[in-house]
Amino acid sequence: MSGWLNQLAERCYPADNLAEMVTGQRGFVVLDQRRSPEQCRPLLDMPGKHDFITLFAGTALSLLNDASPWLFEIDTDSEAWRYAQSLCQQRLGWVCQPPADQNLQSIADHLRALFVLDDPHGGKSLINLQQPAVWTVLLASAPANFYSHWLNPLDRVATPTPQGQWSIWQADAPTSPAPDRWQLTVDMEAALKESQQAWWLSRMTKTPLASLPNAWLARMKTAMQAGISRSDHLKRLLPIITDEGERLHIQIDDILNTPLSSRQKVQQLERLL
Template sequence: MPGWLTRIPERTRGSGDLAAWVEPRRPAYLVLDRRRYPEACAELLGQAGQRDFMTLFATTPLAPLIEASPWLVELEVGSEAWLSGEALCREQRLGWAFQPAPATPLTDLADHLRRFFVLDDPHGGQSLVNIQDPAAWTALLTAGSDTTYAQLIGPLGRVVTPTPQRHWLAWQPADSLGNADALPLTQELELALKESPRAWWISQATETPLPALPPEWLERLICLAAGGITHGRDRTRLLPLICQASDATWRDAQAILVDPSLTAVQKTGELERLS
């Protein structure tokens, strides 16, 4: 299993309903990937209990991408808008929640989050990180050092993310490091971000919590991707092979995956017959 997955139990406090992790008498916030469900997010802004929101790419070098910008939405806990947003995040992987200390300005929270959309990568360039995606945010919170974890949490206070099983996972509190130096995208963080969509997909498809994923499942997904099999529908057809194949059967599968004479469609058919 990738090392970052094993740290999830160490850095979290438990899973369950979102209501168990936030106080009802003060506002909480959602970071939403509004580009995936723009109409549902727009409806959220008109519902009772929505107090304020900011477009996170505004006033940043990413402003030309404003139409794809995530939103930071302030909500009354338990309100109509809160329940709608909670369902979007939990059921559609549309975002995640947090509740900072009382009287924390919305602009401070937005400025904190804006620091992590573009990070210096290990190759001497910069990478755009979709921190609004719970899979990516989970990878960042889990894969970095304790210092990195504290930098990410910062003033956010109580951070709660959806899981592939459509529960909510609460993260341990961390002391804010204030305006610490820019967070670098280390090789470990970069690898975790690349692995996180596959880990999330197979965790959801098999109802296996992320920390319990067998390492060979993820290794086999990597082999499928290298062989050109990347679509979810094709991977779903091959779930029995991914999760149950013996070592001997998997060796036969690998021979098919590296066969240059076969298309991805043909490989999928051949692999399905093995399972």
């Protein structure tokens, strides 16, 4: 199993709802409003919403303000909180309940430092941490000291699962100073590249992320490298991707390496079933 999948099982636990996480009167929600502005916009005027911040505003990413994630402070016993949870469960965000010494501005400042990270190649990477798949993988793959620093100001974090439930995260207080700059490790970068494929496989097969076999991710990656990337094509190949044996290994490789179109490759592969 990939290292980040192992750490996923170690760092969070499943929950059917957020009742056990919510202990205070306020919660914070990060929304990927760019993906569905018409669904997110009603939250701006909903009873229970205190305030919100456009996270890219006033930063080096301000030119992307129209695509910026939103951060909301919301009463946890309100219509706005219930609606925000429903948005998150549609892959549009995640929630946290920080300690009393944190406020909307301090949470915004904390998150803004994580949207652009130094990468292992000497460059910088834009991190879409407003997306549940990305934030989940980032938390699962981060070194222990990163993980504790990232979660400490947020305290309890809940990310939706591909099955519509929740993963609850909480870290011990950091035991070392925070570095001056945050940097992706090679392992974190590799995990982020797998994030969307892992989420899709988990949702389509109803298999929890922490239980996904490495072989499934490897087969899906091989298929995509061979030009098979459409969701409907991959869905047709799920019996092969999730096959427990290796009996068709050579035939599959032969087909994937042919100069056929992706549609023709899918048709040829389906004939092996």
